[in-house]
Structures are given as C-alpha cells and as structure tokens.
Amino acid sequence: MDLALILIQTLNAVQYGLLLFLVASGLTLIFGVMGVINLAHGSFYMMGAYLAFTLTALTGNLLLAIVIGVVLSAVLGALLEWALFSHLYRRNHLQQVLLTYGLILIFEELRSVLVGNEVYSVKVPDWLNFSVPLGSVMTYPAYRLFMSGVCLVLALGLYLLIERTLVGARIRAGSSNRGMVQLLGINIDWLYRLVFALGVALAAFAGMLNAPASSVSPGMGTQVLIVSFVVVIVGGIGSVWGALLASLLVAFADTFGKVFVPDYAGIAIYVVMAAILLWRPEGLFKS
C-alpha cells in the first residue's frame, strides 16, 4: 500500500471520526451532566434526518431546514425533560435506561406512521454539489469536506461554551455536585432542561447535516447509537475532548480495519475499546 493511498484512507478516517464526534457529543453531554444513559439518542439522530427531509421538501433550502429543525428538536428535548426525565433523577440508572428504551419504540413507530418506511434522501445544496479530484481515479465529494469543517467548528464552539461561559461553568458545577449548585441559588432544573435540549438538538443536527451525504431510512438510529456508545465509553463519560479523541480513534480502527483485516472489521472498534478499558477502566479522559 503506497503513501498516497494511506493518506486518502486517513482522510476517510478523519472525516468519519468528525461525524462520529458530532453524534456522540450530545450523548456524552447528557451523560456527563445529568447522569442519564440516553438510548433514545439514536432516535433523535433519526428524527433529525427525517426533519431535514421534510423541511427541505417544504422550504427548498437545506440551511433553513437545519435552523428550523434545530429549534424544533431543542423544544422537543426540553419538553421530554420536563415531562419524563425530570421525574427520574433520584431513581437508579436502570429506570432511565428503560425509559429511553421505551422512547426508541415510540419514536420508531411514530416515524413509520408519519413518514412511512421508505428510504429517502436529501439533495446536497447546489453550491456544494461538486467533487474535488483526488489521485488519478477518485474524487472526493465537497459536501463531506464541508461536514468535516462544520464538525470542527462545532467542537470548538462546545469547548468555548463549556469552558468559557457562565452557563458552561454552571453545567460543569452541576455535573460534579448537584446539591451544591442548588444551594448557590442556581435553578438546577432549568439547567438540566437546557442541557437535555442541547443534547437532543446536537443529535438532531448530526442527523440533518449527514442526511444529504447519507440516506434517510428506518432503523438508522440504532446503528449510530451503538458506535456512539463506544465513543463515549472510550473517551470517558462526559468529556467533550475525550469524545473527540475517541471518535477519531474509533474511526481509524474502523477504516483501517476494513482495509487490513476485512474479515474482522466488525469487531475492530470493540477490540480497540476493550484494549483501552484494560488500560484505563473509565476511559481516556475522566470528567
């Protein structure tokens, strides 16, 4: 395998890794701050893709669709937190897990009722619908490069939000000591609602952004869910930087697994996970 090929595969891996990060960031945020294992995260991702499909059909503009979709999903997130999750913080993790499992079934069936079971796709916006030549035979779709850029900006934005703003400081405080934050007079209920809304919006955003490069189809949420879980475990629950690093690691394992050990590509990422856990039982970054 020559150098050029390795470089292209590296590009593939980085691009995939950034996308994984986008999906996993909301999951790790909800985990880290609220201590909720949100199995329905994949459903929110799926919801995002379907929103992108429906809203671009209505508005004819992907960017506008994304803006509306993000707002809608954030509102939905806040509502769900208020109606369901806020009652469960004092209960054990198992009940939260099962609640979100129930939500998966509900969302999947609602999707089937509302939009049907066909496979759809979303058009790449015209101004991004071109490819960049890469080597002699291949080209690289510009939209994928655009996605990588957006993911990078988002990672930076999340970092700034959490480390540099007042809300971020409260989120950090809330994740380490709920009682203390409350004593200081901060309304922890609203803080949690905000974080959950943000997490749902991130998942939906990932689904929307990826829709033109991918397809919109039943069951797309569960696929993404398991990989995001691996990312969160490897990165360390609640750590945004950990999630970024872990996303890249998982993507490299996946990409080069497919190239070098195609027969075992399916377990490559899990082997990486096991190895890392052997070394650090709580992931790369402990929050």
Add this chain to the structure above:
Amino acid sequence: MMSLVTSRSRAAIIAVFLGALAAFPLFGQEFYTELVTRVMILSIFAISLDLLVGYTGLVSFGHAAWFGMGGYVFALLGTKYQLTDSLWLTLPAAMLVTAAAAFLVGLFVLRTRGMFFIMVTLAFAQIFYFFFHDIKALGGSSDGMNLRGKPDTRIGGWVPFELTDPNTLYYFVLVLMAALLLAMALLLRSPLGRALQGIRENEHRMEAIGFPVFRYKLAAFTIAGAFGGLAGYLFAVLNGSVNPEMLSWHQSADVLLMLILGGMGQLWGGPIGAFTFVLLQELLSSYSKLWHLWLGIAIVLIVLFLPGGMFSLFDRVKRLRQGRAA
C-alpha cells in the same frame, strides 16, 4: 415486602402456581405448551440476571451475550462440528463455557461502576454479537443456524426421557426452573448470598469490613453467566435454531424489562416479570398493528408509575386496605 402475605398463604400461592404449571400441558394445546415453555426459559434467564441486578446491584446491559453463547455452544457441538448431541455433555458444556467467558469479561467490566458498568457490559455483548455474526468457525452468519435435532438423552443404552416430545421438554424446563428458584433461595441465605446483598447496600462498607468485594462480584457475575447460558441453551433447543439476534442488545433490554416488571431482588420477580412481559407482548401484538408504539408507551408508564414491579401492586393494594381498616 416479604410480609405482604403471610408465609403460609405465600406457600399456598406458590404451590397452586407450580401445580397449575404442572397441569398446563394436559390441555393439549401444543402452541400454548411451547409458549409457556418459552416463558419459563425466559424466567430462568431473568432469574440469572436478578442475581446481578437485584441482589448484587450490578446493572448488566449485556446479559444476552451469555444467553446467545449458551445456545451457540449446543449448535456448534451438536450441529456444526457434530461432536456430540448428548444432553449430559452439551448442557454442562454450555454452562461451563458461558461461566468461563463471564469470568474473563468480569475481570474487565467489574472494575467499573454505575453507568460505566451498564455501558461496558453492553459493549462487550456487542463483541460477542459480532463473533456469532461474522466468524465462520463459530458458526457466524447473519441467518443463524438450524439445529439437527434435540439433545440426545441416552445414558448408555437407557433413554430416561425424550426431549423431542413437547410435553417432556416442558416438564424438563419446569423442573430446571423450580430447581433454580430453590437454589437461589438457598444461595441468598448462604454467606455468599448475604455478602452479595451487603455489596448492593453499601459496597464501601463491605470493603472496609474486609470483604474481598471484587471476588464476590466476580463470583456472582460468573454464576449469572452460567445460568444465562443455561437459559440460552434451552431456548435454542426449544426453537431448534440459533442466530445472532439472541445476543442483540434488544434481548438484553427485554430481560431487564422483565425484571422491572416482576420486581428486582424478589425471588419470584423473574418468573412474574417473564409472564407479564410475554403476556403484554401477545396482547398488544394481537390487538394492534402499531403494537410497538403501545409497548413503548407501556414501558414508559411502567417506569414512571410502577418502578417496583408487579410486586409493588400487591403492596399498594395492601396499604389501601390498611388505610380503610384504620
């Protein structure tokens, strides 16, 4: 909650329940006999998980791994490599293999706690899922494998019973389930059982007193794995086939649901949960095409309003009555 009924009426209820189960195949409805066999197998599966979740406080989200593995041991020995069909060899083999695998995985996962434990067990189950999905030598195929037949029960030239007969299989599973319930009751009174429950209540205190907490947890994880494997073995025998979906995370979630429904840390929680869960599924799926929706809503409502499982219903009724009496 033990006191919700006096021990005598409790014994009577159990006797009636087991008696009803024993009489059930006499109705001669083969489909329902097999359905109840399946429910009893799921009960064994749920009981094995309860040892972890209910008694030791370890919420495993990967218990289906042992379930599937138990089935695959039989499929590999009996069908793929055709080494032996004997019940007396394959059944212990299934339990031994799952116990050994659970022991090894336990060395990893038990170093984590709480949420981490939930996620790491899920991830490990995924590894095993891919083993049986992708690796040809392990019978890996998305379609699974149809088995050649039921386990052979011969000892020398003597055939004590035939598992090919649905009723015999039913009683075989019933006896195993009853034996497991008895074994659990005994285990919970043993020093090991008490130590496990102590770990559930306060791990740090147990550690401070000088209990080798890790080893106890590993023992529980291994035993639970072995019985999960037993359940999977029986499931494969009943179905006459194995497939990777036996190890899927949906299966792990379903068995946790059964425990929630039946009540965790209750000896009868597993069976009650398994019966309720299957009943719920059958009812919903026969009434509505959108039954997944109703099942999801039911799960959400149960988690919100009935976190103690069906057992807590008895309790609530009792409290209501007492309130009225006073």
Add this chain to the structure above:
Amino acid sequence: MSRLLSLRAVSRAAAALALASVAVAAQAQPAPVRIGLMLPSSGTFADLGKGVTNGFKLYVNEQGGKLGGRAVEYLAVDDESDPSKANENANKLVKRDKVDLLVGTIHSGVAQTMAKVARETNTLLIVPNAGAGEITGSMCAPNVFRSSFSNWQPGYASGLLAARKHKTAVTISWKYAAGDESVRGFREGFEKGGGKVLKDLNLPFPGVEFQPLLTELATIKPEAAYVFVAGAGQVMFVKDYAAAGLKTSIPLYGAFITEGTLAAQGDAASGLQTALHYADGLKNPKNEAFIASYTKAFGAAPDVFAVQGYDAAQLFDAGMRAVKGDTKKKAEMIKAMENAKLDSPRGPLSFSKSHNPVQDYYVRVARGTQNVMTDVIVKGLVDPSPDCKL
C-alpha cells in the same frame, strides 16, 4: 390506554359474535382456506412486507376472493425480521391458527426457520422473497416453494451481464449470508462469460461507511464492479459511488441495487445497469393489467416484491384448483404446484425440481425513477441447487 384496550376488546368480541352467527348461517359453504401471512410490518423491511401482502391479496381479489372454490381467511403475524422470534411466530400460525398455507418472508434467517417449521409440521410454505440458497438447497422439501429467487440467480445473471463488456471485476458486499451468496453467483456468471474477479471487498452488515472500500476499489482499477447491499445501504452506496467519480471510470453493476430506492438515489443512479427478474413497466399484457389493477387498488405502482407476492398466490391457486379446494389432498396439490406454468407479470414462470423459480433475467437501465428493461440476459435461468435431494 387500558380504556382503549377494553374498548377494542368489546368491539372485537362483538365482531367475533357477528362472525360466528354468519358462520352458522352459512354452514353449507365450505370452511374458508386459512392463509398465514408471516411478514414484517415493522422495522427496516416493513415496506417490502407490504408489497408482498398487497400483491398476494390483489390476486385473491381478482379471483373473487376465492381459491379453489373456498373463501380466503388471512391470519397475519408481524415477524419483525427477528430470527430469534421466528420459531414462535411460525408456530403461532401453524400450530395455533392451523393455517393451510404459510407465506413468508423477507429476512432470510427468519425464512430458514419457517422452512424448518414447515418441514417438521408438513405445512405448505411459499417464500415470497428471502433468497437464502438453503431454502431450496440443502433444506429443500416437497412442501416448500419459493416465488421469488435464490440469491445465486440475480448474482449469476449480473455476472453474465458484466462479462459482456468487461474482463476484470471487483465485488463489494455486506458481510452477511445474502451478500456472500450473491457474490458467489456473480463470480460464477462472470467467469462463465470469460471474466475474472480480482477481489471481493466486504464490510460489516449493515454498515454504510463505504469510503474506505471505494478508495481500495479505485486503486485496484478493475474494469467493472459488482455490489450487493440492501435498503438504506443501496442509496448511500450509489450516491457515494457517483460522488467518488467512479461511475464513469469503473461501471457499476448490481441486481437489487436500484430496486425500490431509485427516487432516493436521484441522478446518482441514472444509467446504472442491473439484472433482475422484473423491470418497471415491463412490456407484456399480463404486466400491463397487473400494474393497472395494482395501482387502482393501492394507489401506487407495484414493485418486484408485489410481483413475488402476487405469484405466491397464483402458485397456491394452481394447487387449489387441482384439488378443487380440498387441501387434504396435499400430494396432488404439490404435484400441481410443481408443474405450474404461471403467467406472471415478470413473464413466464415455472419451478425447478427444488421448487425454486425458473425465470428470465432482464437487463435494466435506471432512467428517472424507473428500471427500464432493455434486453434479456438469460432465459429460463435455473438455480442448479446441487444440495437439494428432491
């Protein structure tokens, strides 16, 4: 919800009562023939299940709702495409509901378990889609039929098609049973036509991260490529393939790759050549009538799955006619079904000794939202099913 359930329960009971009284009144009539439809109505394959169901019911309705002089009663079970529930679901129909015919399903693993149950209970089974070779191979049985295809068939036909113009090819497929079988078929057909498969690339099922494989494909530079993925994977693969600029340099071939998802694939699919036993708007009188009545009944154009469902009903009817509705004469029924020469929307359809379809394979080109037939690649293709001992 409990109120809702109880309301439903009451209405159900009332309906049952009404039915019972009707049954008493009409006792002179023969009892309806019971047909168990075990198909997915939820999950990824729900749409395919719907196509099969619609096709089946359309045929029965065309016969005035009767087969062999008997009314038809459907009993449906959602198989969820979950093989671990397949045994229970199949038995629900066979042992509880005592169906005369079992129809299903899409997912190969589930269908294999259905075949096992059918063998054990000697129930008539028609598989309207699942392509697993075993069903009409090592597991073949007198009472098991298939109205669709074996994975080998479309693969083989695609191989012949690709070999017309190319000498070397690379295959890409999901690493699962159907993918392996399809690729094996392609290889056989391609080599028969004088080509050589350079490499088989695969990725874990049902992953859709194709870029690494496309990169590898581009470095091998074969003259052609063959792909087998399904559902959402089809759309992503075709779009990725076009975006990677490979569509013109390495022509892509497939069987199902454009089936049912052309609208979602858009321009990326335009011009793709595939080989399959049906084509949209196929020109024959039967198909024209079929499209008209299907569209009228269901408000959408039929797909290949609807055709396979329709032919499952046609095949069963061939058996029913031969015994005038007396399902107890099973041997006679099977004989008639084995010898059936059906006028299918896909063209002439008969059955091999292993009960797998013998059918023509068409060359189709993707134009707009249709796979248009341009040529016949092989007539009356028979899966040799060497493992079948019938």
